[in-house]
Amino acid sequence: MTNSTLAFVFPGQGSQQIGMLADAAAEFPQISSTFDEASSVLGYDLWNLCQQGTQEEINLTERTQPLLLTASVALYRAWQAKGGAAPAMMAGHSLGEWSALVGSGVLAFEDAVALVRERGRLMQQAVPAGEGAMAAVIGLDDTAVESACEAAAEGDVVAAVNYNSPGQVVIAGSAAAVERAIETCKAAGAKRAMPLPVSAPFHTALMRPAADQLAPQIESTVFHAPEIPVIHNVHAKPESDPQAIKALMVEQIYSPVRWTACVRAMAGSGIEQLVECGPGKVLAGLAKRIDRGLKAHNIETPAQLTEAVEATAE
Template sequence: MKAYVFPGQGAQYPGMGKDLYEKSEEVKALFQKANEILGFQITDVMFEGTADDLKQTKVTQPAIFLHSVLLTKIQKDFAPEMVAGHSLGEFSALVASGALTFEDGLSLVSKRAQAMQKACEIEPSTMAAIIGLDDQVVEDVCESIDDVVVAANFNCPGQLVISGSLAGIDKACEVLTEKGAKRALKLPVGGAFHSPFMEPAREQLAAAIEATRFSTPVCPVYQNVNARPVTNPEEIKQNLIAQLTAPVRWTQTVKNMIADGASSFTEIGPGKVLQGLIKKVDRGMETFGIDRLEE
């Protein structure tokens, strides 16, 4: 079975999507529709903006979503048998599988980005990547810290991202280094994503998700919160709402997809991050990437 996966925030790069815009009339029309939905010329930022311009959350999330989804639109015989997306990428997966329309997906991504940005401004918080420790050790240390610190992204064996208050993350990094972490690296992010700090954003996004029509997808969507295949539209909605404050269970997602018959993984969208993580879960798994228009 062919599995398709979609990247999250951090995969963006200057000039992304420009080749698609220039070579496909269908993509050009959808990009122009995106400018209308978002209320600003995201095409200008994606095609001509700097790396710093693309780092703004209100730009980054729609830009990655657009790049991923529009690539699926121009694939010949695109027929996914299972899909998943990392954090933001889950919205791309839902559109690719037919659970959401392009317009509704983009609108939700834009609202999500703005809600997350606002949540980041309420109270300073951050994230850190912990390399070279068992997941359980990292989780135990997070629980022992007398401040808000949680496991946020289970990326692959030996790589877990934690999320929390500034003081809590500093303390956790110190303890985890003592416990033998190869690296405990604070990340250049705007706030503590996938943690209780995102509760204001979750509440805001919940209303928008509840008001949006979701359809039954053409294939199972493996969602971040439980790493399980879901096809029921109501269940998809509830998992998507929970996603903002819950951890991204990517390691478990990849393992479950392989157990359920995935024979290869194709990452659609900017970068190669997910291909690397999948190889760390299963070295023998075939991975491919599509991040530009095929000649």
């Protein structure tokens, strides 16, 4: 049963925490079985890593990406097992777009695990540690942030990379250029402009080598037409052709995440409720800032999941 006013959104890097999904795993066997599937692809115990490891370990991009994909897919399977309504649309923030592709039937979960592990490794490798940076800018409109980046570049790379909500934009690039852009944004009237604890300048031109290296692996993986439309980060539209989706997933690595536009596209198509399918509540918070009419649910705990299933039943 599909709820025509419901969309699922899947979080990206930054939502991971040691001990996440422990309560859900105690109630839903789908959590453990999904983590077991991922572990067999990765060659290490992913559940043990996220329960007994260190925050530092799970913050390594190569580990974060398969971990968050697995957590999101596990919760989606728990939702389905609980009899939750099928969404009419899906979207994912950055890495979360891969979770959306699995949920919509575009690719097999084990193939996605292998791809995102490689995606994380290549993205980490593309820029040596310390040479790239990201920063959050609060309280400036998109155009002002873009102008500040142009003024601060001075031949280096710095650009707006995550359009998260009106007045919240993440910038990224070479460390020195990001530092200059932070000062330029503050001078332009930003309420805050602060560096983020991220290991690489994601979604910039500096990531193009990673995209080029991942492209053959994406190309050789079987993609299907989506059973549920996915709104893509690159252009905030759905795509039905598997080859076009492959191209978008390569481009996504070095292109901005147009999250505000993605959420507005869903709301404009009749979506009234969002379920954030993954750990944390970042996307639910952003949704309320993008469109106050949207009702957002989180399903990280059994109680939240049960409540959201009931609230979104048609």
